[in-house]
Amino acid sequence: MKPDRQRLEADLLHFVQSRGPRYAAVAPDTDLLDGGLLDSLLLTDLILHVEGQHGIEFDSHHVSPANFRTVSAIADLVLEQFSPRPPA
Amino acid sequence: MDTLLLELETPIDAPGGAATRHGAGAAPALSAAANLGTAFLDVARARADHAAVATRAGDFSYAWLRRAADGVRRYLCARPGHAAGARVALQLANSPEYLAAFYGTLLADGVVVPLPVGLERRRRQAIHALCRPDVLISRRDDINSQEHESATATLRLGGPDHDDLPAPRRQGNDLAMLLFTSGSTGTPKGVMLSHRNLLANAESILHDLPIRAEDRALVIVPFCHALGNSILQTHVLAGATLVLGGALTFPATIVETLRELEATSFSAVPEVYGMVLKYGRLGEDPLPALRYMAVAGGELRHDLAADIAARIAPAAFHVMYGQSEASARLASLPPAEFHARRGSIGRPIPGVALAVMDEAGRELPPGEVGMLCARGDNVMLGYWQDPAATAEVMSPGGWLRTGDLAHRDEAGYFYLDGRASLLVKVQGHRVHPAEIEGVVEAGFPHAHAVAVPMARGDETRFVLFLAPRDHRPIDVAEIRATCQQELPSYKLPLRFEVLDRFPLTSAQKVDRAALGLRLARTPVA
Numbered sequence: 001m002k003p004d005r006q007r008l009e010a011d012l013l014h015f016v017q018s019r020g021p022r023y024a025a026v027a028p029d030t031d032l033l034d035g036g037l038l039d040s041l042l043l044t045d046l047i048l049h050v051e052g053q054h055g056i057e058f059d060s061h062h063v064s065p066a067n068f069r070t071v072s073a074i075a076d077l078v079l080e081q082f083s084p085r086p087p088a
Numbered sequence: 089m090d091t092l093l094l095e096l097e098t099p100i101d102a103p104g105g106a107a108t109r110h111g112a113g114a115a116p117a118l119s120a121a122a123n124l125g126t127a128f129l130d131v132a133r134a135r136a137d138h139a140a141v142a143t144r145a146g147d148f149s150y151a152w153l154r155r156a157a158d159g160v161r162r163y164l165c166a167r168p169g170h171a172a173g174a175r176v177a178l179q180l181a182n183s184p185e186y187l188a189a190f191y192g193t194l195l196a197d198g199v200v201v202p203l204p205v206g207l208e209r210r211r212r213q214a215i216h217a218l219c220r221p222d223v224l225i226s227r228r229d230d231i232n233s234q235e236h237e238s239a240t241a242t243l244r245l246g247g248p249d250h251d252d253l254p255a256p257r258r259q260g261n262d263l264a265m266l267l268f269t270s271g272s273t274g275t276p277k278g279v280m281l282s283h284r285n286l287l288a289n290a291e292s293i294l295h296d297l298p299i300r301a302e303d304r305a306l307v308i309v310p311f312c313h314a315l316g317n318s319i320l321q322t323h324v325l326a327g328a329t330l331v332l333g334g335a336l337t338f339p340a341t342i343v344e345t346l347r348e349l350e351a352t353s354f355s356a357v358p359e360v361y362g363m364v365l366k367y368g369r370l371g372e373d374p375l376p377a378l379r380y381m382a383v384a385g386g387e388l389r390h391d392l393a394a395d396i397a398a399r400i401a402p403a404a405f406h407v408m409y410g411q412s413e414a415s416a417r418l419a420s421l422p423p424a425e426f427h428a429r430r431g432s433i434g435r436p437i438p439g440v441a442l443a444v445m446d447e448a449g450r451e452l453p454p455g456e457v458g459m460l461c462a463r464g465d466n467v468m469l470g471y472w473q474d475p476a477a478t479a480e481v482m483s484p485g486g487w488l489r490t491g492d493l494a495h496r497d498e499a500g501y502f503y504l505d506g507r508a509s510l511l512v513k514v515q516g517h518r519v520h521p522a523e524i525e526g527v528v529e530a531g532f533p534h535a536h537a538v539a540v541p542m543a544r545g546d547e548t549r550f551v552l553f554l555a556p557r558d559h560r561p562i563d564v565a566e567i568r569a570t571c572q573q574e575l576p577s578y579k580l581p582l583r584f585e586v587l588d589r590f591p592l593t594s595a596q597k598v599d600r601a602a603l604g605l606r607l608a609r610t611p612v613a
Contacts, residue, residue: 043337044589057559060369065338 002082003054009075016042016071017050032063043068050074056081062064089177089216089402090240091224092163093231094185097246104259120135122259124283128156129253129323134582135301135327141184141306142331142349148184155189156184156245157251160192164223171198172258176267177221177362178312179203179232182332186311188245189225194283194392197258199328201278202312202331204594205230215268215276219472233550260284266472278472279314279412287307288465289415290321293436296408296420297380298351303328304377306351308336308360313595315385319355324426333588336360336596337369338424350377361396362536366558371399375447384408384417386597387504390431392535392557397426409433409504413481413488415466418442419502432501442502444494449483452495457505461487461492493520510600512541514548514578521600524550524579526573531570534560538590539581540603552581553603554589562586 009028016037023037032038046068047058055076056078067077121127130204132140132154139147147444148156164170176193178200180186186202193200201221204211228236258264264286267279305323307330311314323330334345340398342364346354356364361383364370379401381396388396388407397405405426412415419442443451444458449456452458467488472476481489506520521539526539535559539550552571554562564584571580591602 039337048588060340060367062337063367064340068338 002079005075005079008078009051009071012046012050012071012074015046026071028075030069030079031069032071033069038068046074050078052080089221089224090167091226091231091235091238092160093236093239093242094189094225094227095242095244096161096185097244098518105587120555121287123194123256123284124240124264124286124321125191125256127287128157128191128194131325132157136259138301138327139329141187141325142329144333144349145182145190147329148498150407151249152246153184154591155185155247155249156188157195159243159247160189160225160248161253162242162492164193164196164198167223170196173263174198174223175201175219177201177203177216177224179205179207179224179226179230180311181227182307182311182316184229185227185245187324187330190311190320193225194258194264195253196258197256199263199266201268202317203268204310204312207593211276215278218276219266219278258283261469263469265317267312267317267412269314277474277477280467280469280472281415284470285415285466286317286321286326288439289318289417290325292439292464292466293318293322293417294326296437297322297382299323299326299328299353301327303352304331305329305349305353305355305489306334306342306346306349306476307355308342308377309333309356309385310340310594313385314410314412314416315355315357316482317596318410336363339363339366343368343370343373346378347373347375352377352379353381355384355499356387357590358383358392358588359386359596359598361388361392362557365392365395370396375400375403380404380423382406382408384410384612387433389529393426397423404459407432407434409502411490411492413468413490414440414464415461415468418462418464418466418490421501425501429497429501432503434502435500436462436464436502440466442496443487444496444502445487445489449485449487453499454496457493458497460502460504461489461491463487463488498589512548512550514550519550519579521550524530524552524575524581527571527574528552528554528567531574532567535562536590537567537569538598538600540600540602540607542582542604542607549582550579551583551585551607553585553587553590555587 019076051057067073134151138149138150140150140153141148153333176198178189180189190200201219235465261284263280264283265281269279280543299322305319309318311317311320331349331351333349334342381400404423406423407421409419418440420437421432423450425458443459445451446458463486480527496504506522510521512519525537525541536555536557538553541548542551556562568584591599593598593599
């Protein structure tokens with residue numbers, strides 16, 4: 001089922017913020033790549049969390065800097081999986 | 089200790105600009121040089137217009153690098169009390185600045201102490217206490233704001249050219265580099281590498297791979313680690329180009345960088361190949377410039393290696409073996425032997441002798457498992473101010489005990505049989521974690537298994553950590569059933585824990601110590 005955007009973003013934010021003190025101040029539009037907040041471990045954890053919560057599966061095309069730059073972008077990516085996308 | 093911050097001046101060469109891909113001068117022969125810094129200068133003169141470093145933002149030519157290294161040399165030599173053998177710590181990510189600081193230090197007759205950028209404070213303090221560096225060289229991006237505010241000086245790289253560089257005096261067996269690695273007890277040990285060690289190993293690799301002046305090597309292994317350093321030295325001494333770009337966080341960016349910056353080679357540790365296979369989209373688009381990929385710094389499972397080899401063909405896949413104590417590399421498996429010598433680390437590279445020995449130091453015949461020992465000009469001088477630890481691994485005959493168990497076949501190819509120092513005694517039985525991991529991975533190739541010993545009462549038992557290698561879920565019940573069926577009771581893991589991913593050390597290997605600590609924190613039910 002397509003998740004509600006607000007709840008989805010809140011859930012993702014909570015997941016990232018609970019990573020440790022450095023992450024407490026992360027906001028939906030905080031750049032996770034610029035400050036080096038998103039390392040390969042957090043990325044994998046996030047992917048698996050989202051996949052488990054929403055029954056979706058990311059492939060290598062989804063795992064890109066553009067899609068994981070902010071919590072908001074990750075939410076967009078998740079929601080996209082529930083909408084039919086125009087062919088590229 | 090003084091802190092020097094390096095800054096780049098803007099005039100780097102734009103892509104396709106002044107630095108040429110096919111510079112005229114060939115790299116000079118290495119054997120004449122006795123100092124790595126001098127060898128660098130010879131190359132930098134012969135290959136002045138060629139790119140030493142290529143990034144997405146532009147190229148840095150050898151002429152630029154020579155000026156930048158000279159800037160660092162001048163700063164160091166001008167410091168009051170500067171003396172030959174002064175330790176210079178580098179806290180720099182892979183960057184043109186790293187190369188400038190490295191060779192600048194050698195040209196100032198200093199000793200390079202490269203440190204991982206993200207090194208935890210306590211460990212860095214321990215290393216500083218051990219080797220007391222005079223200077224720390226870093227960049228704004230690689231240092232925290234507090235340290236950055238207390239910086240003593242800032243140096244803009246790429247100043248005017250001086251042709252009157254005095255030749256460095258240190259050479260041969262003089263210490264060039266102190267490479268800190270984890271000791272088996274968890275305390276840092278400084279591997280002492282001389283000019284001769286580094287030059288000898290570079291020369292062997294240049295012949296073995298071979299590396300050519302027109303090569304462009306993509307490097308994501310940190311230069312502060314033995315493999316990264318080896319890739320750096322070999323390509324600079326060949327007058328070739330180091331390509332910097334891509335990040336392990338997004339493995340697809342590694343493959344993109346390979347394609348877009350036309351890299352001819354890529355070398356990494358096994359864990360990186362695991363990530364690249366999972367998320368890297370390797371093989372989707374052709375990589376016409378790619379000549380080879382190489383794995384070193386650990387064992388890559390044969391089926392994963394075969395997958396990589398198939399995806400990059402006709403480019404070759406090299407399996408290599410080495411360790412920090414040997415200036416990095418010791419053995420190499422020719423790509424043509426990859427399938428015939430399944431699981432082999434290959435034969436010793438030129439200038440290196442390998443032997444399997446028993447505990448008394450006698451060489452064992454083919455097929456028998458013993459301690460893998462190595463001898464050659466690339467074997468370290470010893471551990472920094474630690475004669476006891478040095479004596480444990482270096483025998484009077486010049487043989488280095490690698491700590492790896494191995495056997496060789498009749499044709500002289502070597503095969504690893506586990507790491508001696510990971511041996512665990514369980515009820516009197518000697519067990520190597522690989523004996524458990526191997527059983528699990530044979531039955532469940534999509535699971536990455538790491539067995540970690542755990543104290544239980546007065547005994548030691550194993551906990552098996554599992555992480556997925558792809559999207560298939562891990563069925564703990566099935567894996568437990570297989571273990572119960574195939575393993576004797578003393579090898580049977582007491583507990584199974586599934587992780588999303590394994591913690592990695594700064595060398596990008598599975599951090600067994602961190603998994604052990606995790607156990608110490610969580611009580612056993």
